[in-house]
Amino acid sequence: MxxxxxxxxxxxxxxxxxxxxxxxxxxxxxxxxxxxxxxxxxxxxxxxxxxxxxxxxxxxxxxxxxxxxxxxxxxxxxxxxxxxxxxEERLKVAFLGPEGTFTQQAALKHFGHAVQALPFGTIDEVFREVESGNARYGVVPVENSTEGVVNHTLDSFVTSPLKICGEVELRIHHHLLIGPHTQESRITRVYSHQQTLAQCRQWLDAHMPGVERVAVSSNAKAARHLKDEWNAAAIAGQVAADMYGLTVRHANIEDQPDNTTRFLIIGRQHTPASGVDKTSLLVRTKNLPGALFGVLKPFRDAGVDLTRVESRPSRQGTWSYVFFMDFEGHQDDPAVAQVLRVLEQEALEVRVLGSYPKAVI
CATH class of the missing domain: 1.20.59.10 (Chorismate mutase)
Structure with a gap:
């Protein structure tokens, strides 16, 4: 042919x-x-x-x-x-801003670009916007593979009625950005979020040892600083570089090449099982010896894969803690339902924060 x-x-x-x-x-x-x-x-x-x-x-x-x-x-x-x-409905999605952050990137990765993405300055504001109904959903960071959990997000669930209805995993690539007026040989400070500076510590030690590291509230804010400063650089992602017209002087400077941040989708609805799900749980234990063992044992007995456990002060008494737990399965699965029944007998409080599909893309 x-x-x-x-x-x-x-x-x-x-x-x-x-x-x-x-x-x-x-x-x-x-x-x-x-x-x-x-x-x-x-x-x-x-x-x-x-x-x-x-x-x-x-x-x-x-x-x-x-x-x-x-x-x-x-x-x-x-x-x-x-x-x-x-x-059908153009969704309003609140995210931890300002525009140009990795959280915005995660929101668009999960919902697509046909939503109305609304930036807010703090995690608390994102939760309040969804609780009030002004936004249908919110996107907040919860943990990074290098720097660990975002405690502010976990603490917000202690008092919030919102549910987790999805998750996003985003590979994080940090770039050293310079502005159109930057004199690279005279850079005296570099701006970025505190966690980003920590994730690029080795690169900064090796290539910019004498440069002051200035922590700001977001990488996007760091990028904005370069508009008026000729002797500064910023560390942020490609979205921020494009949004603020900056040049990527050094790409992928994160210390861990597989650096990944996990984000949660928060809303007000219960999510039925999708077939490949995770569940997040808040457990408040009794202040007794062996209390944590009593919380963990039901998972082993039922063969439920527990993937993460974090403790946070409960704010309801000195040395009292709540545990945040992630595990495989949906709350409607028989094995998971059995675990929840046993936990309710062992703990002071057991609250399902949400069962939701595992991240697909």
Missing amino acids: AELTLDQLRARIDAVDDQLKTLLNARAQLAQQVAEAKLSEGGEVVFYRPEREAQVLRRVQEGNPGPLDGETLAKLFREIMSACLAL
């Missing part, structure tokens, strides 16, 4: 593009019909279904014949679903 000419190949691509356009609009019309069906049922309408979207993304990856890899294809479908959902 003769090979196709370049013009013939381009004609076939145009034909496929026309098919894609027709199919995408057909999918969008079905999404609109789904919205109408939900509205006709009455009651509170929930347009965004985390478990359904996770199932779709997994199915896309598992049945992918290539040559596009599964993650790339899933990211494309993420944006398709985001655009279709916006026809």
